[in-house]
Amino acid sequence: MIGYGVLTLVTVLYFLPKANLYYKLEHELQPQGIIIHNEHIDDKRLWLEILDAELYVQKIESMHIHRANIMLFGLYNTIDLEQITLASTPGQFVPKNIQSAQFRYGLYDPLNINATVLGDFGKAEIRLNLYDRIMTANVEASKLMKSKFSATLKNLTRDKKGVYHYEYSF
């Protein structure tokens, strides 16, 4: 039975119009002021690959994402972003280069979306609580971040271990 279950899941995933699901996501993000523009969408049958996406937040050019892989398995879903370059406006707050961002959502933790972001700014562990609508970020700031972007860090609270915390309600 498990074999049939896995087979059904894989087959459904294979035939699922993932590009259209992605369009649906874009339509859902639009009212939040988030628009993904100029991207190239490639349906890899079991996952979706997005290349060269430009992200606009509140009509402000925010970042360029070289590659994004979206994998939807139902029970466990991931979005992996690679080579993110921040635009000039957010680049005034944090270093522009972000190597990777991995978003994970699974039924083992249905109320939270977890993410790990690695970049020139350091490392950030992000949690989006879907029930309380709160985003929390724990940032291990790099030397570059501490030296050249200290003004941004002043808006975060620092614990005894030197980790910076940020909380935002959405």
Next chain:
Amino acid sequence: MNIASKVWAVSILTRLIVIIIIAKVLGLLFLWALPNEGVDFYEQKRMLPPYHPYTVGAIIEPAVIIKGSKVDVQYLDAGINSMILKGLYRKKESGYIILAMKAKPKATEILGIGESYNGYKLVQIKPSSAILERGSLRYTLELLINDLQALRKRHAPFIEGEPYQMSRTEIQEYAKNFGQILEDINIIEVKNRGKLKGFKITRIRPNTPFSYLGLLKGDVIIKVNNEPLKSYADALNIYQNIHNIKEIELIVLRDNKEKELRYEIH
């Protein structure tokens, strides 16, 4: 292959076909239900037309009454050419200028409105110049640029109801350093039913450029040059076009009343 094996194989094959058909039908249903086009960003060219505030007060209460109409912007007289305007202080109907001769720039004289220097009478003080009168002619003496910048750096006090004079050079230098702006002022968004209504000032660092602009902690900036701040993009648009703006008028909510703050950039 015996009959039992054939039945088993047919059964497996049937199940696989059923799974594929179900998956395909599900896929088609999704295809039918989901949008077949994404969302693209179309940039609207944002224009900031020159802003000209209309001040009723300036019409009914002129700062200085000037007799005669001829104002000569050229230095027609050798006497005026030998003078330099080193500084000025201007209020509604009063003020003074600091004059010196080019030959002795350190030997300065302070001149009030109506007072004379070397036969030239001071009749009006403008934001960066002074109008002097001799006989029937009037002359405009421009403030030295270096002295103008020095004056700006000293940050004259903000006078309610009067436009505050700002140095473009200083603003441009300041605008380049966003980290410094973040250190000097804290602003948070103000929303009403999910819609952005303005930006509230939560902190102004003392003795920084922001502390001289007449802004107070708790002010909510709701309009800039008569344009409501409805999004971050509106605010960013002004920040990015600051080098093209000659006048800025801020409408802030202070104690639930709208207050107008005006700035002239030279």
